[in-house]
Amino acid sequence: MVLLRRLLRRRTALFGMLVVAVVLLTAAFAPVIAPFDPLAQDISQRLREPAWQDAQGRTHVLGTDHLGRDILARIIYGSRIALLVGLAAVLISGVLGMAIGLISGYFGGRVDDFFMRLADVQLAFPFILLAIAVIGVLGPSLRNIIIVIGVSSWVVYARVVRGEVLSIRERDFVQAAIALGSRDTQVLIRHVLPNTFTPWLVVATLDMARVIVIESALSFLGLGVQPPTPTWGGMLADGRVYLSTAWWLATFPGLAILVTVLGINLFGDGLRDTLDPRLKI
Amino acid sequence: MQSYLLRRAWQSLLVLFGVSVVVFLILHLTGDPALLLLPPDASSDDITRFREAMGFNDPVAVQYLRFLKGAVRGDFGESLRHGEPAMHLVLERLPATFELAGAGLLIALCLAIPAGIVSAVRRNTPVDYVSTVVALLGQAMPTFWLGIMLILVFSVRLNWLPSSGRGALDHLILPAITLGLFTTARITRLTRSGMLEVLGQDYIRTARAKGVSESPVVWKHALKNASIPIVTIVGIELGTLLGGSVITETIFAWPGVGRLSVQAIFNRDYPVVQAAVFILASTFVVVNFLVDIVYTYLDPRIRFR
Numbered sequence: 001m002v003l004l005r006r007l008l009r010r011r012t013a014l015f016g017m018l019v020v021a022v023v024l025l026t027a028a029f030a031p032v033i034a035p036f037d038p039l040a041q042d043i044s045q046r047l048r049e050p051a052w053q054d055a056q057g058r059t060h061v062l063g064t065d066h067l068g069r070d071i072l073a074r075i076i077y078g079s080r081i082a083l084l085v086g087l088a089a090v091l092i093s094g095v096l097g098m099a100i101g102l103i104s105g106y107f108g109g110r111v112d113d114f115f116m117r118l119a120d121v122q123l124a125f126p127f128i129l130l131a132i133a134v135i136g137v138l139g140p141s142l143r144n145i146i147i148v149i150g151v152s153s154w155v156v157y158a159r160v161v162r163g164e165v166l167s168i169r170e171r172d173f174v175q176a177a178i179a180l181g182s183r184d185t186q187v188l189i190r191h192v193l194p195n196t197f198t199p200w201l202v203v204a205t206l207d208m209a210r211v212i213v214i215e216s217a218l219s220f221l222g223l224g225v226q227p228p229t230p231t232w233g234g235m236l237a238d239g240r241v242y243l244s245t246a247w248w249l250a251t252f253p254g255l256a257i258l259v260t261v262l263g264i265n266l267f268g269d270g271l272r273d274t275l276d277p278r279l280k281i
Numbered sequence: 282m283q284s285y286l287l288r289r290a291w292q293s294l295l296v297l298f299g300v301s302v303v304v305f306l307i308l309h310l311t312g313d314p315a316l317l318l319l320p321p322d323a324s325s326d327d328i329t330r331f332r333e334a335m336g337f338n339d340p341v342a343v344q345y346l347r348f349l350k351g352a353v354r355g356d357f358g359e360s361l362r363h364g365e366p367a368m369h370l371v372l373e374r375l376p377a378t379f380e381l382a383g384a385g386l387l388i389a390l391c392l393a394i395p396a397g398i399v400s401a402v403r404r405n406t407p408v409d410y411v412s413t414v415v416a417l418l419g420q421a422m423p424t425f426w427l428g429i430m431l432i433l434v435f436s437v438r439l440n441w442l443p444s445s446g447r448g449a450l451d452h453l454i455l456p457a458i459t460l461g462l463f464t465t466a467r468i469t470r471l472t473r474s475g476m477l478e479v480l481g482q483d484y485i486r487t488a489r490a491k492g493v494s495e496s497p498v499v500w501k502h503a504l505k506n507a508s509i510p511i512v513t514i515v516g517i518e519l520g521t522l523l524g525g526s527v528i529t530e531t532i533f534a535w536p537g538v539g540r541l542s543v544q545a546i547f548n549r550d551y552p553v554v555q556a557a558v559f560i561l562a563s564t565f566v567v568v569n570f571l572v573d574i575v576y577t578y579l580d581p582r583i584r585f586r
Contacts, residue, residue: 117292117295117296117299118299120292120566121296121299121300121303123517123520123565124299124520124563124565124566125300125303125561126520126523126524126525126526126527126562126565127520127524128524128527128528129523129524129527129539129542129557129558129561130558132527132542132546133307133546133554134307134310136546136547136549136554137308137310137311137317138310138311209421216423216425217423217424217425217528220425221531222547223546233425236425236426236429239429240429240532243433243437244437247433250426250429250430250433251430251433253426254426254429254430257423257426258418258421258422258423259421261420261422261423262418262421265417265420265421266417
């Protein structure tokens with residue numbers, strides 16, 4: 001609670017938290033909030049400007065796209081894919097990275113060398129290129145996107161957790177547990193892991209923003225969740241075609257990504273400054 | 282010093298080896314590369330013959346060694362679409378990608394370092410706030426959206442700059458800004474925090490106390506010591522720039538390796554995909570090795586680690 005109060009005292013972190021809360025609520029209650037069906041096409045109402053009123057007097061606040069679908073409704077539903085991919089991928093890479101970081105830092109030696117070289121290999125690839133190559137082979141689907149992003153994003157977690165483990169391992173309570181004959185797994189899970197959780201959480205928060213951008217980039221390139229499911233990146237790709245005639249198609253989904261990512265980043269920065277100011281990410 | 286560099290060279294080689302394994306595996310992810318490489322309407326006889334001809338029936342290890350033997354000579358097979366060696370296609374496009382990434386990095390360094398320094402020196406003034414807000418926005422802005430918005434404003438509306446292709450300098454401006462903004466934002470924040478940390482050190486106070494005027498304190502004493510993390514991040518940011526070039530080149534129809542690989546993925550032209558991924562990843566490894574060499578000159582402590 002003290003931490004929460006300290007966090008809320010930072011104005012930027014508070015702003016970030018509000019944005020994150022709004023996006024979460026939007027995704028959760030999309031069917032209630034959305035003014036229109038995000039998939040309902042109406043060719044007679046295509047490419048209408050923002051604030052356009054249709055014959056029944058209903059307003060398309062952000063206009064309609066090239067198939068006459070309401071853009072606001074699609075942005076609202078698009079938040080679901082963004083958050084779903086974000087949360088699931090972060091969970092996979094976070095657990096993977098936590099495990100590797102614990103093992104690497106605790107056992108050291110050859111094991112550590114192996115994983116750190118593996119991390120170098122992972123980092124050598126331009127992330128988006130590797131992701132589109134692999135998804136191009138496996139085929140784009142929600143599951144494949146989550147797995148590919150999740151499996152290839154473990155490095156930051158592993159490095160941060162490993163660094164923490166290196167110092168925790170030398171602390172008295174860990175040495176005492178080892179001296180008392182605790183098994184390695186027990187020491188790792190009971191004594192070391194809980195102490196690496198804070199930096200892990202900060203990394204996970206900030207990484208979520210990166211994953212959301214990656215997801216929308218994949219959708220933008222046509223390798224994300226396939227149409228007609230609304231995704232922010234996919235909407236942008238559609239909007240790009242109509243850039244010279246209908247600016248709003250590409251503008252608003254991009255703003256949605258920008259605001260969401262900004263919110264998560266500010267929240268993550270605040271979390272880091274409150275929980276663990278030494279952490280350099 | 283020499284042993285340090287030798288160790289780093291050996292590590293880089295290991296990483297390149299790992300890169301080659303991953304690039305090889307891309308084709309084998311689904312279990313049957315023959316189905317990936319042949320058109321979907323190939324008959325089962327064709328598939329069997331093709332598998333035999335390509336050696337896909339051999340054990341994976343044998344296939345990998347064959348792949349590696351080709352890869353070290355730059356042979357990734359022929360492009361299925363263009364009938365040219367895949368490597369040749371990639372190397373042809375490489376200068377365009379380097380030009381774009383270099384321009385992006387140049388913009389980033391020219392904007393970010395002064396901005397970061399001013400931000401740190403004039404901490405908590407309006408200048409600092411503006412630079413921080415711009416950096417935060419820059420870090421949150423997706424590359425592809427920024428590119429599209431720049432085209433919307435400067436090409437479609439104002440008609441000032443071309444929106445696609447490579448040519449005179451005006452073609453480079455929008456893609457380079459698009460690609461460089463994220464890196465600019467990151468280096469700005471890093472320079473600011475690095476400078477703040479250094480400016481609080483005792484030797485800075487000593488310099489001021491002995492009467493050194495403010496500008497040499499900032500530019501000589503502080504910046505020199507704050508520059509080490511900046512050099513590191515330049516190496517790492519190269520990965521971001523090469524990755525970002527995939528998106529940026531696609532938006533601006535820039536004829537580089539990034540756009541080539543996206544097209545190759547959609548054409549299922551996997552030899553080209555493999556060659557492109559391998560070349561970009563190797564570039565990253567080599568540049569980071571070079572950065573490490575520069576590093577040992579900047580920070581003599583590293584030589585003795």
